[in-house]
Amino acid sequence: MAKDYDFKAIEKKWQNYWYKGNIFEVTEDPNKEKFYSLIEFPYPSGSGLHVGHIRAFSSMEVISRKKRLQQYNVLFPIGYDAFGLPTENYAIKTKQHPRKVTDSNIKKFEEQLKSIGYSFCWDRTVDTTDPSYYKWTQWIFIQLFKKGLAYKSKTTVNFCPECKVVLANEESQNGVCDRCGSEVIQKEKDVWFLKIRDYAETLLSGLSTVNFPERIKTEQENWIGKSTGAEVTFQIISGDDQHPVVVYTTRPDTIYGATFLVLSPEHPIIHAIEENIQNLPEILDYQDKARHKKEFERVQLSKEKTGIILKGIKAINPLTNKEIPVFVADYVMMDYGTGAIMAVPAHDKRDWDFAKAFGLPIIEVIKSDVDVQKEPYVEKNDKGIMVNSPLINGLPVPEAISKMIHEMEILGVGKPKTDYKMKDWAFNRQRYWGEPIPIVNCKKCGQVPIPEEQLPLLLPEMKDFSPTDDASSPLSKCSDWVNTVCPICGGPATRETDTMPQWAGSSWYFLRYMSPKDDNFAVNPEAYSYWGQVDWYNGGMEHVTRHLIYSRFWNQFLYDIGVVTNKEPYARRSAQGLILGADGEKMSKSRGNVVNPDDVLKDYGADVLRTFILFIGDYEKPAPWSPDGIKGCQRFLSRYWALQDILKPDKYVDNSDLNLDLLIKKVDGDYENCKFNTAIAFLMTALNTIFSRGCVTKKEINTISLLLNPVAPHITSELFSIINDGAMIDKAVFPKYNPDKLVMDSVEIPVQIMGKLRGKVVIQTGSDEESVMATVKEQGLLDGKTVLKVIYVKDRIINIIAK
RNA sequence: GCGAAAGUGGCGGAAUUGGCAGACGCGCUGGACUUAGGAUCCAGUGAGGAUAACUCAUAGGGGUUCAAGUCCCCUCUUUCGCACCA
Numbered sequence: 019m020a021k022d023y024d025f026k027a028i029e030k031k032w033q034n035y036w037y038k039g040n041i042f043e044v045t046e047d048p049n050k051e052k053f054y055s056l057i058e059f060p061y062p063s064g065s066g067l068h069v070g071h072i073r074a075f076s077s078m079e080v081i082s083r084k085k086r087l088q089q090y091n092v093l094f095p096i097g098y099d100a101f102g103l104p105t106e107n108y109a110i111k112t113k114q115h116p117r118k119v120t121d122s123n124i125k126k127f128e129e130q131l132k133s134i135g136y137s138f139c140w141d142r143t144v145d146t147t148d149p150s151y152y153k154w155t156q157w158i159f160i161q162l163f164k165k166g167l168a169y170k171s172k173t174t175v176n177f178c179p180e181c182k183v184v185l186a187n188e189e190s191q192n193g194v195c196d197r198c199g200s201e202v203i204q205k206e207k208d209v210w211f212l213k214i215r216d217y218a219e220t221l222l223s224g225l226s227t228v229n230f231p232e233r234i235k236t237e238q239e240n241w242i243g244k245s246t247g248a249e250v251t252f253q254i255i256s257g258d259d260q261h262p263v264v265v266y267t268t269r270p271d272t273i274y275g276a277t278f279l280v281l282s283p284e285h286p287i288i289h290a291i292e293e294n295i296q297n298l299p300e301i302l303d304y305q306d307k308a309r310h311k312k313e314f315e316r317v318q319l320s321k322e323k324t325g326i327i328l329k330g331i332k333a334i335n336p337l338t339n340k341e342i343p344v345f346v347a348d349y350v351m352m353d354y355g356t357g358a359i360m361a362v363p364a365h366d367k368r369d370w371d372f373a374k375a376f377g378l379p380i381i382e383v384i385k386s387d388v389d390v391q392k393e394p395y396v397e398k399n400d401k402g403i404m405v406n407s408p409l410i411n412g413l414p415v416p417e418a419i420s421k422m423i424h425e426m427e428i429l430g431v432g433k434p435k436t437d438y439k440m441k442d443w444a445f446n447r448q449r450y451w452g453e454p455i456p457i458v459n460c461k462k463c464g465q466v467p468i469p470e471e472q473l474p475l476l477l478p479e480m481k482d483f484s485p486t487d488d489a490s491s492p493l494s495k496c497s498d499w500v501n502t503v504c505p506i507c508g509g510p511a512t513r514e515t516d517t518m519p520q521w522a523g524s525s526w527y528f529l530r531y532m533s534p535k536d537d538n539f540a541v542n543p544e545a546y547s548y549w550g551q552v553d554w555y556n557g558g559m560e561h562v563t564r565h566l567i568y569s570r571f572w573n574q575f576l577y578d579i580g581v582v583t584n585k586e587p588y589a590r591r592s593a594q595g596l597i598l599g600a601d602g603e604k605m606s607k608s609r610g611n612v613v614n615p616d617d618v619l620k621d622y623g624a625d626v627l628r629t630f631i632l633f634i635g636d637y638e639k640p641a642p643w644s645p646d647g648i649k650g651c652q653r654f655l656s657r658y659w660a661l662q663d664i665l666k667p668d669k670y671v672d673n674s675d676l677n678l679d680l681l682i683k684k685v686d687g688d689y690e691n692c693k694f695n696t697a698i699a700f701l702m703t704a705l706n707t708i709f710s711r712g713c714v715t716k717k718e719i720n721t722i723s724l725l726l727n728p729v730a731p732h733i734t735s736e737l738f739s740i741i742n743d744g745a746m747i748d749k750a751v752f753p754k755y756n757p758d759k760l761v762m763d764s765v766e767i768p769v770q771i772m773g774k775l776r777g778k779v780v781i782q783t784g785s786d787e788e789s790v791m792a793t794v795k796e797q798g799l800l801d802g803k804t805v806l807k808v809i810y811v812k813d814r815i816i817n818i819i820a821k
Numbered sequence: 822g823c824g825a826a827a828g829u830g831g832c833g834g835a836a837u838u839g840g841c842a843g844a845c846g847c848g849c850u851g852g853a854c855u856u857a858g859g860a861u862c863c864a865g866u867g868a869g870g871a872u873a874a875c876u877c878a879u880a881g882g883g884g885u886u887c888a889a890g891u892c893c894c895c896u897c898u899u900u901c902g903c904a905c906c907a
Contacts, residue, residue: 240903349905359907368905439906635833650846699845768841773888809887815840817887
């Protein structure tokens with residue numbers, strides 16, 4: 019009998035072999051095919067690794083180890099996305115420097131990751147807060163600035179009074195701060211933006227060139243929110259003057275049904291025509307109220323339409339030349355389209371609600387069975403036919419749209435227009451622990467990027483980097499650093515005191531891994547030409563509309579300026595599901611259902627933890643942690659260990675019950691498709707077969723060891739070396755299956771009579787219908803019935819229709 | 822409201838894409854070995870039925886088919902994403 023498996027000692031032994039020997043480090047080797055597998059690098063929080071990380075990393079860990087055994091040159095790097103608020107807040111609270119906090123957190127993460135046995139290329143570790151890294155984050159910002167893709171503009175921003183930081187729209191959904199959950203308020207500020215909207219089209223079209231799950235593509239498409247339509251100019255009559263107001267519509271074909279115009283409360287035209295607005299005080303009051311409603315409130319209170327007519331003001335429908343009333347209403351948003359709409363109540367729910375509330379005319383322009391006076395008819399299938407629309411009567415909607423746009427162009431009142439929901443990326447934060455924005459403000463020269471040879475622009479050393487109450491950056495308190503000279507004219511100038519958002523460093527880290535120590539390039543061109551695209555990137559669904567879009571944007575920009583040669587950074591993307599607490603709820607400290615991986619490691623060891631996290635369920639779906647379930651994986655691995663006790667020379671073993679070729683095909687294929695749970699289930703079944711047979715061959719142990727090695731590398735390394743006189747499993751080759759040997763000689767198939775299961779017969783593989791029927795009769799399954807019809811699916815099933 | 826995905830034993834989940842529903846694991850029941858069992862091994866385990874034949878079972882209802890968890894129609898539920906987007 020083999021000794022009990024001492025996971026503590028054996029896991030330590032192999033980790034030493036891997037990490038001291040640096041065996042996962044790779045160099046560009048043109049003779050070997052490369053494989054670049056990437057995980058989302060962690061934020062090194064003080065609480066350390068959680069089980070969610072382990073699920074997220076384990077998929078690419080399995081793929082990386084498997085690809086190495088399959089003789090690929092595998093780049094599987096690790097790093098830390100270490101700028102950010104929690105570290106800074108913790109540093110302030112504990113009166114330490116964030117640098118110190120970050121370093122000790124990173125150290126802890128590294129120890130934990132190594133104790134799980136991950137096969138990262140440790141020599142390539144990057145840290146976004148390292149000046150040698152953020153030098154290049156700043157460099158990319160300067161390139162964006164030089165191309166006019168970084169600009170500063172005054173806007174109202176979402177401000178979290180708790181974190182004292184400006185938030186992007188993505189970080190303040192539903193009007194609450196993403197981080198602390200407190201209510202966001204609106205504040206007027208100068209804000210840096212990156213013109214991601216300029217890349218909306220290529221971000222959209224690029225999706226067709228990559229292998230992302232459909233749900234991820236859909237989410238990104240929705241986020242970008244492309245719509246096509248037209249801009250149409252209405253003239254507003256204000257006293258003796260006419261003012262053009264442009265509306266955006268996706269349905270220019272319905273313009274004959276446009277019976278009123280609605281302006282957003284913020285629309286600038288209101289100020290221009292205010293002398294002719296007879297009920298101006300009422301309007302000003304409404305504007306004021308709208309301003310105090312936060313954006314999310316305007317959205318949430320959408321049930322009731324409010325608005326006020328502009329008395330004394332009219333607009334002209336440019337197609338009918340009829341006068342129509344003009345309203346201001348907060349259901350129209352200033353930041354989408356043009357901030358003004360033509361309302362077509364017959365065919366738009368919101369316009370219809372508004373028209374009903376204000377007693378406005380409703381004119382049907384698309385034929386339907388619906389009485390549009392009673393409910394709006396919203397066209398969905400593009401099959402409607404236009405009515406009451408002189409220029410386009412009788413046309414189906416799609417043709418009506420293009421004809422109408424054409425007519426509008428002739429009349430000079432409209433033109434085609436494409437719009438996007440996605441807004442430019444607010445790119446600054448008023449915090450200390452981030453990359454300083456490398457721009458100097460000079461009274462004479464304006465905004466001047468600091469010369470590239472002066473990068474990195476280091477964060478100044480400060481004693482007190484707590485946030486200010488007035489929403490300006492802590493860096494503004496550091497006057498020595500703020501006051502500088504203009505790189506162009508040499509005159510006095512001041513530095514930008516804001517820092518970049520946390521998304522900055524993570525937008526290009528996958529490139530830095532290729533040449534993490536290069537001083538001359540963000541990414542070394544030679545290294546890039548070898549590693550190129552990330553072959554497979556796994557991460558969370560929560561990053562699909564932020565990090566994944568931002569980093570695609572940066573990569574596309576770097577492609578445009580010739581830094582990289584692939585337009586898309588990631589060839590394939592997968593996403594793991596959440597690990598929930600044992601109660602099926604999201605893990606959280608307040609619920610007390612958090613599983614600490616260190617405890618699991620202590621009780622079961624790394625291999626069991628790794629196996630279980632992959633066996634727990636469908637990789638892409640959420641799965642509750644099961645404290646009992648993990649025991650099944652522990653038993654599985656100890657049964658695997660016990661294989662050595664029943665090892666017999668090949669000639670004494672009848673192994674016709676186990677098809678190794680099929681096993682290889684299933685396991686390999688399941689790994690490639692993220693079906694880790696079923697891959698492990700197949701290996702369990704193989705062990706069940708072997709143990710019920712009672713003996714095992716060396717070939718079987720070796721095949722199973724190699725198949726299982728990516729999941730449980732320690733125990734398989736050990737057993738492989740025991741069985742093979744000290745040979746190293748990482749020098750072995752992953753097994754290949756023989757396609758000719760996938761089918762067994764005989765197969766048992768079900769026999770159905772009248773569609774009901776009535777028995778089973780064992781047949782030679784590939785038998786024809788006659789011989790199967792003969793077997794069926796032989797076994798008396800027909801019971802003297804008359805056969806009317808037989809449906810036989812080869813090697814699968816036979817169904818007999820009989821009386 | 823719009824869009825997407827999903828609903829299978831006590832639980833996590835399988836099902837070669839229309840072909841034996843419940844693989845694999847947990848849990849549970851009985852047994853063996855044990856001073857002991859939160860160790861290990863063996864057997865059983867969807868429900869009903871005399872533990873037999875058989876019948877019923879994949880959210881509910883209808884349909885297509887020799888054959889439906891899988892395809893079609895309707896209803897319900899859940900999760901996720903987007904949301905006064907013009």
